[in-house]
Amino acid sequence: MQKEHTIDHVLRATWQAVAKMYNEQAAKHGSTMATAFVLLNIDYENGTPSTSLGPQMGMEPTSLSRILKTMEEKGAIYREKNPEDGRSVLIKLTDYGKEMRKISRASVIAFNERVRGELSEEQINHFFEVTEKINQLIAEREIFKEIKRKAV
Incomplete structure (x- = not known):
């Protein structure tokens, strides 16, 4: 069986192409696909507990911590004590983070609309x-x- 005809090869190659496309788009705004993904998974109004963010995105805690640190340094998010659980922290969007989230969302919508328009x-x-x-x-x-x- 040729690798081009294996399901896993096609899935991997397609995902790599999508990831590259999103990273190129994100780079135009000084960001990355991973950062955009995190932005899209943070509740716009109320924030999201840091402990639930990783599992809901399927991301390892170490990778997520690194991304959150960078996002905080760039002023896209801030951390706030969770009023419902003093042991956890809410990740919240700054005004800048909300703007970046809108850009990320528009990119995802554009991709989906284009693909759906072709199929x-x-x-x-x-x-x-x-x-x-x-x-x-x-x-x-x-x-x-x-x-x-x-x-x-």
Whole structure:
């Protein structure tokens, strides 16, 4: 099987192209795709507890901490004690962060509208069905069980 015809290769290559596109767009505004992703996951009005931010984005705590530190240094976010839980901290957007979030959101919307404009509703539905099935197979941890049985 040629690598160009494997599902994982196509997924990885496509995601790398999307990430590069978003990073190029973010760079025009002095940002990165990772920062934009964080901005989009912070509640616009109330902020988001730092402890829930990483899991909701699927990001490791070390990576998130580094991004949050940079965002704070650039004035996009600030930290505030959580009034509902004194042990946790809320990550909140500054006015600058809210502006950057609007730019990030507009970029995501533009990408999605363009792709949807090129595909039929049926193609979009199939795409989501396929990715949902792949995620289900991964979550069930069944993909490599057959290999283990054969190797034994």
